[in-house]
Amino acid sequence: MQNPATARPAVSPQDEDARLFAEMYRPLRRFAAVVGPIEVEPDDLLQEAVVRVLRRGHLSELNNPAAYLRRTMVNLASNHRRHFAVHRRALEQLKAGETTTRDDYPSDLAELGRLAPSDRAALYLSDVEGYRFAEIAGMLGCSEAAARKRALRARHRLVEALAEEVAND
Numbered sequence: 001m002q003n004p005a006t007a008r009p010a011v012s013p014q015d016e017d018a019r020l021f022a023e024m025y026r027p028l029r030r031f032a033a034v035v036g037p038i039e040v041e042p043d044d045l046l047q048e049a050v051v052r053v054l055r056r057g058h059l060s061e062l063n064n065p066a067a068y069l070r071r072t073m074v075n076l077a078s079n080h081r082r083h084f085a086v087h088r089r090a091l092e093q094l095k096a097g098e099t100t101t102r103d104d105y106p107s108d109l110a111e112l113g114r115l116a117p118s119d120r121a122a123l124y125l126s127d128v129e130g131y132r133f134a135e136i137a138g139m140l141g142c143s144e145a146a147a148r149k150r151a152l153r154a155r156h157r158l159v160e161a162l163a164e165e166v167a168n169d
Helices: 013-035 042-056 065-094 117-128 133-140 144-168
Strands: none
Touching: 013 042, 013 065, 013 117, 042 065, 065 117, 065 133, 117 133, 117 144, 133 144
């Protein structure tokens, strides 16, 4: 029998999930800002990922909840990207007859928005967060070689876009 003075009160799975989420929130929110489409707020993408994961069980039951949430956000970002692309094409068709033009808001991040969410994620996790490609592969649900290729491809596309921008100026 345990000594009541040394016994710890049992922590509920909900309390453990809240503690885990509080620890992971800041890096996951930064990740959501990188991989999510510009039309979706990072907090909304993160919240949607957490809700989907919690429907299946508790965060504390997962081996690596941060990696699982990252993978979920990449999948959701891909879904949002397809959804918004359909809407953009529909709007372009509706506005095809109009002669007014819309000025795009200039942004240094515009080139990043053109990359696929999985490519952005691989680039961010390797170059900003400093993860090894084996870890990135686990987070993105691909092989280590595929994660390395995604990051390399994203870097090349960014270099090409920036070189093209400089050449046009």
